[in-house]
Amino acid sequence: MEVLSLLADGFATSLSPFNLFIVIIGVTAGLFIGAMPGLGSVNGVAIVLPLTFIVPPSSAIILLAAIYYGAMYGGAVSSILLGIPGASTAVATTFDGRPMAQKGQAGLALIAAAVASFVGGTISVVLFTLFAAPLADIALSFGPAEEFALVLLAFTTFVGLGGDDSLKTIIMICLGLALSTVGLDLISGQPRLIFGDMPGFYSGISFLVLAIGTYGLGEILYTIETSKTAPKVTNARITFAELGAGLKRMNSLWKTMSLGSFLGFFVGMLPAAGATPAALMSYGIAKQTSKTSDTFGKGNIEGVAAPETANNAASTGSLLPMLTLGIPGSPTTALLLGGMVMWGLVPGPMLFIEQPDFVWGLISSLYTANFAAVAVNIALIPVFVWALRMPFTVLCALVVVLCIVGGFAPSQKMHDVWLIFAFGVGGYLLRKADYPLAPLVLALVLGPLMEKSFRQTLIAEQGNILAFVERPLSATFIGLAILFFVMPFVVAFITGAKERLHVPSKRPKIN
Amino acid sequence: MYNKLTKKIAVAAISTAALLAGAAQAVAGDWKPQKPVELVIMAGQGGGADRIARLFQSIIQKENLSNMPILPVNKGGGSGAEALRYLKDKEGDAHVIMATLNSYYTTPLRTDIGVDIEEFTPLARMAMDTFVLWVNADSDIQTLDDYVAAVKAAGGSWKMGGTGTGQEDSLVTAMLEKEFGIQHTYVPFKGGGTVAKNLVGNHINATVNNPAEQMGFWQAGKVRPIVAFTPERLAVFPDVPTARELGHDIVYWMQRSFVAPKDMPADAVAYYTDMLEQLGATPEWQEYASGKALVADMLTGDALQNYFLNERSKHAEILASIE
Numbered sequence: 001m002e003v004l005s006l007l008a009d010g011f012a013t014s015l016s017p018f019n020l021f022i023v024i025i026g027v028t029a030g031l032f033i034g035a036m037p038g039l040g041s042v043n044g045v046a047i048v049l050p051l052t053f054i055v056p057p058s059s060a061i062i063l064l065a066a067i068y069y070g071a072m073y074g075g076a077v078s079s080i081l082l083g084i085p086g087a088s089t090a091v092a093t094t095f096d097g098r099p100m101a102q103k104g105q106a107g108l109a110l111i112a113a114a115v116a117s118f119v120g121g122t123i124s125v126v127l128f129t130l131f132a133a134p135l136a137d138i139a140l141s142f143g144p145a146e147e148f149a150l151v152l153l154a155f156t157t158f159v160g161l162g163g164d165d166s167l168k169t170i171i172m173i174c175l176g177l178a179l180s181t182v183g184l185d186l187i188s189g190q191p192r193l194i195f196g197d198m199p200g201f202y203s204g205i206s207f208l209v210l211a212i213g214t215y216g217l218g219e220i221l222y223t224i225e226t227s228k229t230a231p232k233v234t235n236a237r238i239t240f241a242e243l244g245a246g247l248k249r250m251n252s253l254w255k256t257m258s259l260g261s262f263l264g265f266f267v268g269m270l271p272a273a274g275a276t277p278a279a280l281m282s283y284g285i286a287k288q289t290s291k292t293s294d295t296f297g298k299g300n301i302e303g304v305a306a307p308e309t310a311n312n313a314a315s316t317g318s319l320l321p322m323l324t325l326g327i328p329g330s331p332t333t334a335l336l337l338g339g340m341v342m343w344g345l346v347p348g349p350m351l352f353i354e355q356p357d358f359v360w361g362l363i364s365s366l367y368t369a370n371f372a373a374v375a376v377n378i379a380l381i382p383v384f385v386w387a388l389r390m391p392f393t394v395l396c397a398l399v400v401v402l403c404i405v406g407g408f409a410p411s412q413k414m415h416d417v418w419l420i421f422a423f424g425v426g427g428y429l430l431r432k433a434d435y436p437l438a439p440l441v442l443a444l445v446l447g448p449l450m451e452k453s454f455r456q457t458l459i460a461e462q463g464n465i466l467a468f469v470e471r472p473l474s475a476t477f478i479g480l481a482i483l484f485f486v487m488p489f490v491v492a493f494i495t496g497a498k499e500r501l502h503v504p505s506k507r508p509k510i511n
Numbered sequence: 512m513y514n515k516l517t518k519k520i521a522v523a524a525i526s527t528a529a530l531l532a533g534a535a536q537a538v539a540g541d542w543k544p545q546k547p548v549e550l551v552i553m554a555g556q557g558g559g560a561d562r563i564a565r566l567f568q569s570i571i572q573k574e575n576l577s578n579m580p581i582l583p584v585n586k587g588g589g590s591g592a593e594a595l596r597y598l599k600d601k602e603g604d605a606h607v608i609m610a611t612l613n614s615y616y617t618t619p620l621r622t623d624i625g626v627d628i629e630e631f632t633p634l635a636r637m638a639m640d641t642f643v644l645w646v647n648a649d650s651d652i653q654t655l656d657d658y659v660a661a662v663k664a665a666g667g668s669w670k671m672g673g674t675g676t677g678q679e680d681s682l683v684t685a686m687l688e689k690e691f692g693i694q695h696t697y698v699p700f701k702g703g704g705t706v707a708k709n710l711v712g713n714h715i716n717a718t719v720n721n722p723a724e725q726m727g728f729w730q731a732g733k734v735r736p737i738v739a740f741t742p743e744r745l746a747v748f749p750d751v752p753t754a755r756e757l758g759h760d761i762v763y764w765m766q767r768s769f770v771a772p773k774d775m776p777a778d779a780v781a782y783y784t785d786m787l788e789q790l791g792a793t794p795e796w797q798e799y800a801s802g803k804a805l806v807a808d809m810l811t812g813d814a815l816q817n818y819f820l821n822e823r824s825k826h827a828e829i830l831a832s833i834e
Contacts, residue, residue, distance in 0.1 A: 140708060140712035141712055143714030144709075144714065186701065187699050188676055191622070199592070199624075202593055203587065203593060325707075325708055326727035326728075327705065327707065328704065335565075338561075338562045341562065346726070346727060346730070348726070348730065348731065349727055349731030350731055351727075412584070452701070456698050456700070459697075460698045462668055462696065
């Protein structure tokens, strides 16, 4: 096969001692950058980009790809340990990762995240290797109508059953959608909901700010209240036996992980989406299809594995439109694209033909980066877990500081820090009232994408709303969305009917 | 956090580079930056404007044109309103410069953000980006006449893709509509790259993207240039006529310039102007500009300020004719 011989040539480049050294350095640096709240792969790549002139382009892209990959692994670390998403892509990992850590399963959660990242990364790189060219055509067939249908599908997976109150979930989605309309409207160019004339709201509300506020700060407030005088210190120790048991446990999650990998790769490939929506969608679908969906949000290992496979798979997926079409799928790939232009390469349909050494060197380095990342990550888990053993009084202050730094760093606006405090208090109150926070974050991530693609379709089709079901791809997604939305009610109805037959006195529990 | 880290690494990189070069380079006047220089970008990360600003930054660092690191900061909120407000607050600061695009004049014209661009200090115009009308290569349209006929036949449902309403692409579209008495359905997207993808995927019928945004697809034979909105034919597309030679006077540019806050000290202005002139002469920049059909037409000082004010009044007219 031609692909395999090209890949072998690529490995000849990426397995040179110098490039291997670069991969390990890059992965380790990326891991720590990803683990720092506020610093993500975007920052890592941006910081290192100017330094890449001193090495040849193939080594430079390998270094950047290694940082990119390492950061994807690292994002999960602070999501799990501190409840603050280490990177925007790891927002969904906090949903179950943090509760696991509170139950004393921090080590297991970290292993799950590392293994899931590895599986997601590997499956997606294989997909990339085999199908790069035909998949690029699929990315092209995605217009605004298809984007809308896909986002709708993501929402319905969250509304369905699984422990939370459906009505409360819908309320939180609506609140998130309302927050997502803040800022400058793309279509008309007018500012919306800027609360008088506050310049800070012009660029909208970042979902990272919301996630840090509600999950990071809100969580601390909640913990302080619930544990009043003597906050419980998490039982945070990990032994080799536990490490082995954790790896075994992952074996049973192959279904969640393979689903997450395919979904993540596919969503990451679409230029408008990226790794954050991919992780959230994967979480929603895992919850829908899981046998233990009622424990999602309360520390279910599947809830960690699903988003982590998807965000790594998506990070590979988003390289695809960048290399084949010259269109970045995420902010980080946009920077990589900038780097390639600086090195004199022209990303786009001709790159595979004109620069095969570069392309295949990069692809093969994704394999090596993946192996290096999982090894470095698992080796460091005891260190990460050890950090949890500090007294709550210290940890609490540390988390608050990290929340503020993490919120300020990406935009460098005090405005976002004030928002974090507001969301922290708001999130704490919502949590006390038992409202789920995950749908709120989901709606803020997907809301802008959904609104934009909906309006673009309507504009382009002269207001014909049937346009969404007249196109085969979008019709399929909408059909699936309806199925997901209705299924829980049907299931509830059937089980309810059964229960009425057998235990007439017991009221059926809907959802 | 981010800034500090960037600073440290950048300082380290620059000092290493300086050591390697062995000699500091000559600079006009005595003034030199005392600390890292902030480069404000009027757009978000990853777009065309961001890419070109970061290219400038990387060439400055690679060629050691500044003795202090240049730190890019994106302030893309509100079509550049955020950046303009930021620059206004930096009055007299000698360590802030800003990379501009046409929203430098259109944004203050469209929304009242309390900024008068006349107060800012012009440094240098590096280039003017060009606009070309593109269709999918599968389409039957070969000439401007074909295009106008097709749009008329579509009866207003012809889908023209572009960036946000009120931004450059929509202005060029409006000019086309006025000139030919045609109607488009203008579909706004987030950036030129997304527009390009939607054209190739046949989700829109045409676009007026910059050549840089369309180059990859053009080389792969997926899109076709119909007409250029420049005074003369572009060197990279020698067979593509200009609208002007076809008898329709539509010319539009996207300027890529650098400006500084109000009352920047004169020595500092001289320093940056000199730095940018050296930047304009580097082979890397020349090569990029010609490959992407940019017109590297340098302009500095009062001439640049006159250009800005002239463009602002032109844009006021165009905007008035649309809204």
